[in-house]
Amino acid sequence: ETNPNSWEARADAHSFYGFTDLPTIADRGATIVTSGHGPYITDVHGRDYLDANSGLWNMVLGFDNKELAEAAKAQYDTLPGYHAFFGRMSDQAVMLSEKLIEVSPFSDGKVFYTNSGSEANDTLVKMLWFLWGAEGQPQRRKIITRKNAYHGVTAVSASMTGKPYNSVFGLPMDGFLHLTCPHYWREGKDGESEAEFTARMGQELEDMIAREGADTIAAFVAEPVMGAGGVIPPSEGYFQTIQPILQKHGIPLISDEVICGFGRTGSDWGCQSYGFMPDAIISSKVLTAGLFPMGAVILGPELSDRLTRASEAIEEFPHGFTASGHPVGCAIALKAIEMVMSDEIKGNIARLIPQFEAGMARLAEKKNIGEWRGRGLMGALEAVQDKATKTPFPGNLSVSERIANACTDQGLICRPLGQSIVLAPPFILTDEQLAEMFDKLEAALDKVFAEVA
Ligand code: PLP
Numbered sequence: 001e002t003n004p005n006s007w008e009a010r011a012d013a014h015s016f017y018g019f020t021d022l023p024t025i026a027d028r029g030a031t032i033v034t035s036g037h038g039p040y041i042t043d044v045h046g047r048d049y050l051d052a053n054s055g056l057w058n059m060v061l062g063f064d065n066k067e068l069a070e071a072a073k074a075q076y077d078t079l080p081g082y083h084a085f086f087g088r089m090s091d092q093a094v095m096l097s098e099k100l101i102e103v104s105p106f107s108d109g110k111v112f113y114t115n116s117g118s119e120a121n122d123t124l125v126k127m128l129w130f131l132w133g134a135e136g137q138p139q140r141r142k143i144i145t146r147k148n149a150y151h152g153v154t155a156v157s158a159s160m161t162g163k164p165y166n167s168v169f170g171l172p173m174d175g176f177l178h179l180t181c182p183h184y185w186r187e188g189k190d191g192e193s194e195a196e197f198t199a200r201m202g203q204e205l206e207d208m209i210a211r212e213g214a215d216t217i218a219a220f221v222a223e224p225v226m227g228a229g230g231v232i233p234p235s236e237g238y239f240q241t242i243q244p245i246l247q248k249h250g251i252p253l254i255s256d257e258v259i260c261g262f263g264r265t266g267s268d269w270g271c272q273s274y275g276f277m278p279d280a281i282i283s284s285k286v287l288t289a290g291l292f293p294m295g296a297v298i299l300g301p302e303l304s305d306r307l308t309r310a311s312e313a314i315e316e317f318p319h320g321f322t323a324s325g326h327p328v329g330c331a332i333a334l335k336a337i338e339m340v341m342s343d344e345i346k347g348n349i350a351r352l353i354p355q356f357e358a359g360m361a362r363l364a365e366k367k368n369i370g371e372w373r374g375r376g377l378m379g380a381l382e383a384v385q386d387k388a389t390k391t392p393f394p395g396n397l398s399v400s401e402r403i404a405n406a407c408t409d410q411g412l413i414c415r416p417l418g419q420s421i422v423l424a425p426p427f428i429l430t431d432e433q434l435a436e437m438f439d440k441l442e443a444a445l446d447k448v449f450a451e452v453a
Contacts, residue, residue: 007032007044008032012030035063037063039063048411050411053414054424054427056285057227059289060340061340061345061426061427065289067339068336071331071334072291075092079091083323093330096333099337103268105272105278106281109303113296113321114297115323116152117284118153122152124219124282125143125160125219126319127299127319128143128219128252135313140215140217141216142216142217143159143177144179144219144221146180147180147181148230149226150226150228155169163229179201181226181229182234182238184198195236198238198241201238202241202242205220205245217251219253219279220246223260225260225378227258227260228259231373231378232373252279254279255278255281257270257271258284259285261283261286264376282295287336289332292326293323294326349377360372360379368445369382377424377425381421381445393419393452399419400421410440
């Protein structure tokens with residue numbers, strides 16, 4: 001591929017790639033996407049790929065959804081843009097906030113709009129710093145999250161993220177604390193039961209609160225299932241152990257549902273799948289089914305009352321983005337919520353889940369798959385050199401990258417994350433497409449495991 005006019009070379013010449021394995025691109029060139037249909041994307045060479053990651057977890061209603069496009073078009077024809085400053089806001093934003101509170105687990109609350117999940121987490125932290133400093137309270141500033149968590153890329157949300165790669169930026173900033181990742185299979189000690197592991201996670205939180213001082217901690221933020229950490233569901237009873245500890249110390253529990261909400265885990269919200277009640281929810285991605293950049297902080301009744309009072313005390317809440325509550329984004333979101341929560345889509349998710357689990361369990365029987373894990377329509381297969389000892393392949397083999405590349409060669413997009421391969425297919429998948437996904441993945445696994453054995 002030395003033709004300087006090729007799409008691949010042109011991409012290389014003037015575009016940066018984010019979160020991309022550069023040796024893979026040097027080797028193979030980028031995939032330049034021009035169109036999509038259903039769960040498939042099509043590249044500049046006319047090749048189709050089944051996208052088993054729904055884009056980035058978000059394009060759950062497919063790549064050519066006409067109803068969503070029509071909702072966008074209708075809004076572009078009516079009020080194509082507006083803001084939410086100075087006491088003005090679009091009718092679409094008003095309606096979307098009502099809808100979000102209606103479909104949230106909260107009895108009441110309020111919504112603030114951003115352009116992304118990262119900014120929603122940033123906004124949440126600024127809200128917490130603001131309200132903890134109000135009403136004569138000490139300004140609690142520390143935020144507790146977990147190692148391996150992913151909360152975004154802005155300076156604050158990257159500090160919440162518990163990934164070692166952020167050290168190249170000198171992050172996390174002070175006051176962002178990370179607990180152990182509640183992944184029993186990897187983090188459990190020899191002879192430790194899952195219940196003992198969960199209890200240890202709780203004790204670690206207790207110890208951290210005691211060490212730091214409860215009155216310095218603004219919130220605990222967690223994804224119900226860690227997504228970009230490698231699809232890691234919490235150990236059994238995790239949130240039931242964590243929540244009472246937080247309640248005892250008056251520390252809000254925030255559910256980052258950017259991936260889990262709505263539908264991905266088989267419930268509307270991940271917190272419902274795991275039976276806990278957060279004080280606020282962070283939403284994005286499925287919110288607009290990937291058709292518009294948008295995030296939302298959904299505050300439950302208590303935090304929303306406190307933020308309202310703190311704002312009234314200084315006569316405003318000094319925060320917002322130019323495109324907060326963009327009417328086209330809101331119109332798309334209203335349609336996306338209606339569709340994702342329809343009997344048709346919920347029924348398809350419920351129908352797909354057992355087949356998805358069976359497919360994952362079948363592939364997990366391979367001798368180089370250490371475990372499969374997941375919830376609902378999100379799952380990961382972790383590659384290991386030795387199944388009994390859970391020994392990973394040496395890093396220089398880049399096994400998960402190789403599997404993902406072999407999948408691409410077969411016309412399947414799936415994501416390498418650490419030593420795992422991650423699947424999070426669209427909610428509109430058919431049985432045939434699900435079978436295609438697993439057949440192609442299996443062929444890729446067999447090819448790569450034969451090479452590295
Ligand atoms: N929170 C979670 C759980 C996410 O998975 C992501 C993105 O993948 C984010 C936050 C950040 O969202 P964005 O990429 O829209 O900034």
